Amino acid sequence: MSTPLVRLTSKGQMTIPQSVRETLGLKAGDYLTILVDEDEIRLKKVQPVKPLSKEDPIWKLVGAGSSGLKDVAAKHDHYLAEGEVERWKK
Numbered sequence: 001m002s003t004p005l006v007r008l009t010s011k012g013q014m015t016i017p018q019s020v021r022e023t024l025g026l027k028a029g030d031y032l033t034i035l036v037d038e039d040e041i042r043l044k045k046v047q048p049v050k051p052l053s054k055e056d057p058i059w060k061l062v063g064a065g066s067s068g069l070k071d072v073a074a075k076h077d078h079y080l081a082e083g084e085v086e087r088w089k090k
Contacts, residue, residue, distance in 0.1 A: 016043075 004017040016026065024045050026032075031046040052058060072079060 004020060006014040006017065008014050021027070026045060032043045033046055035042040035044060069075075069079070
């Protein structure tokens with residue numbers, strides 16, 4: 001593949017050539033990070049986060065806490081605030 005040439009607009013925008021978008025699987029809405037090294041700019045595709053598989057060992061830890069509270073996920077901030085209030089009272 002030859003080196004593509006792009007032109008910067010007055011707003012600092014450029015169009016990534018179709019051949020490059022196809023090679024990287026880029027589509028509308030994808031994110032890129034910008035890496036600057038002296039006079040070089042590199043764009044890197046941001047990979048979406050993949051959900052954990054059912055076999056991931058982290059699942060063995062879910063619910064392993066000893067608080068006995070069943071609604072910690074929903075009321076997490078509430079419980080943190082309660083803990084801080086109790087700590088301040090000491």
